[in-house]
Amino acid sequence: MTTSRQGAGSATTDPAGPTGQLCQWLADFRLDQAPVTARERAKTLILDGIACAIVGAQLPWSRKAARIVQQFEGRGNCTLIGWGTKTSAPGAALLNGTFIQGFELDDFHMLAPLHSASLVLPALFACAEGLDKVSGLQFLAAAQVGFEVGPRVGLALHGAQMLSRGWHSGSVFGTHAAAAAVGKLLGLDAARFEDALGLAATQSAGLMAAQYGFSARNGLYAAILADGGYTGIKRVFEREYGGFLSTFGEGHQPDASQIASELGQRWEVERIVIKPYAAMGGIHAPLDALFDIGRQRKLVASEIARIEVDVSHAVYHHGWWVPERPLTPIGAQMNIGYALAVAVLDGAAMVQQFSPARIDADDVWALLAKVEVRHDPAFDTGGPLKRGQTRVAVTFADGQRVVVERATSRAIESPPDTDAVAAKYRALTDGLMDRQRQQKIEHMVRSLEQLDNIRELIALLAPPVQAAFE
Numbered sequence: 001m002t003t004s005r006q007g008a009g010s011a012t013t014d015p016a017g018p019t020g021q022l023c024q025w026l027a028d029f030r031l032d033q034a035p036v037t038a039r040e041r042a043k044t045l046i047l048d049g050i051a052c053a054i055v056g057a058q059l060p061w062s063r064k065a066a067r068i069v070q071q072f073e074g075r076g077n078c079t080l081i082g083w084g085t086k087t088s089a090p091g092a093a094l095l096n097g098t099f100i101q102g103f104e105l106d107d108f109h110m111l112a113p114l115h116s117a118s119l120v121l122p123a124l125f126a127c128a129e130g131l132d133k134v135s136g137l138q139f140l141a142a143a144q145v146g147f148e149v150g151p152r153v154g155l156a157l158h159g160a161q162m163l164s165r166g167w168h169s170g171s172v173f174g175t176h177a178a179a180a181a182v183g184k185l186l187g188l189d190a191a192r193f194e195d196a197l198g199l200a201a202t203q204s205a206g207l208m209a210a211q212y213g214f215s216a217r218n219g220l221y222a223a224i225l226a227d228g229g230y231t232g233i234k235r236v237f238e239r240e241y242g243g244f245l246s247t248f249g250e251g252h253q254p255d256a257s258q259i260a261s262e263l264g265q266r267w268e269v270e271r272i273v274i275k276p277y278a279a280m281g282g283i284h285a286p287l288d289a290l291f292d293i294g295r296q297r298k299l300v301a302s303e304i305a306r307i308e309v310d311v312s313h314a315v316y317h318h319g320w321w322v323p324e325r326p327l328t329p330i331g332a333q334m335n336i337g338y339a340l341a342v343a344v345l346d347g348a349a350m351v352q353q354f355s356p357a358r359i360d361a362d363d364v365w366a367l368l369a370k371v372e373v374r375h376d377p378a379f380d381t382g383g384p385l386k387r388g389q390t391r392v393a394v395t396f397a398d399g400q401r402v403v404v405e406r407a408t409s410r411a412i413e414s415p416p417d418t419d420a421v422a423a424k425y426r427a428l429t430d431g432l433m434d435r436q437r438q439q440k441i442e443h444m445v446r447s448l449e450q451l452d453n454i455r456e457l458i459a460l461l462a463p464p465v466q467a468a469f470e
Helices: 018-028 036-056 060-073 089-100 116-128 136-156 169-186 190-201 215-227 244-248 281-296 313-319 329-334 336-346 362-368 418-429 435-446 455-461
Strands: 304-311 371-375 390-396 401-406
Touching: 018 136, 018 169, 018 190, 036 089, 036 116, 036 136, 036 418, 036 435, 036 455, 060 089, 089 116, 089 215, 116 136, 116 169, 116 215, 116 455, 136 169, 169 190, 169 215, 190 215, 281 304, 281 313, 281 336, 281 390, 281 401, 304 313, 304 336, 313 371, 329 336, 336 362, 336 371, 418 435, 435 455
Parallel strands: 304 371
Antiparallel strands: 304 390, 390 401
């Protein structure tokens, strides 16, 4: 791979426009410009993403994807997390992103829905293995800008509105996150960043019904092409015909000012949520409300007559349909009724609650029949910050009815600190790898600034891991 150098032609097409402002910020960014809280948050997202990849690497559907992609892409020099094999850089970016996002355990941005680690980390790992040496400091700086860019592009398209329209939002604006991160690792100047973002934009796509996207791979390609001198769409965020916002936001008044709004002042990485449950983000507030009810009266399935859940349109549209057997794990993780039913029975909503054996258990389906989910239009007013509102009511067989309302999920109200995220990492990876390897990975990520070469971390991620379930 080549690396770009600043030169006379490094200016963007329109430095004053949103695309130009973003590209110049990306080219100029240094890690010490981010506050300590933002840098620490980026490291916790990296650790959380790695935990999700380890859980996801040997899931049945991950194995199928890995077999197909490796057969097509062949051998290469880029690591597949938890597999002990290597494939091409595009193939590794695609599969490692699939692993991280494979079990609804990974981070999400509430206002601009996307799963940042599944986009940024696979692209960076694949790029880093093609370079002579990448320090932990360089890797963290690249991840930092990736975590900033994706949500800003999403906000310009009014975030969760994309879900309601049927787009898989992360696939639409995740390409830019991956391209920005890889571009930073390659040292692109502002002009090359403009090309990279233009090339990323033209590869943006994904339908919500598919639950799948190629954004990490596409963003990697965009940055590599730009680094080699390939030209992308200029002024991609403000172009009126064939531009990114004008096309994806047609008829919905996209807000281009969000692209460069408060760059270097407002840190989107601090608004990325780390999940405490293995379920779609919109289900977290209802789960919190359910557990709040459980603290008032013990939840015993045989004593429950009815569970009522009221949510906003975005959450209802994304997370409710009347489920039927057989239900897939991803379907269960997206379904409000299933998640609440199994949470009552098990007192948890993590990996084992969404395993095929648990999903097919009769006690879950008996309780699920008592769950009613409704759309409350009142929860749609007040802007995007209000869309996470919920009301959960449990009516018991003896007539008692306990109601809890929440403005949002607990993970948004009180984000977990580094130690809490590390505890999640250990809980998820216990039994999937040996303890020494587990501890080394955690130590490397938590002290990433001191890591001499990111290949040391990748080497620890490479060997096969155990399956979370069969």
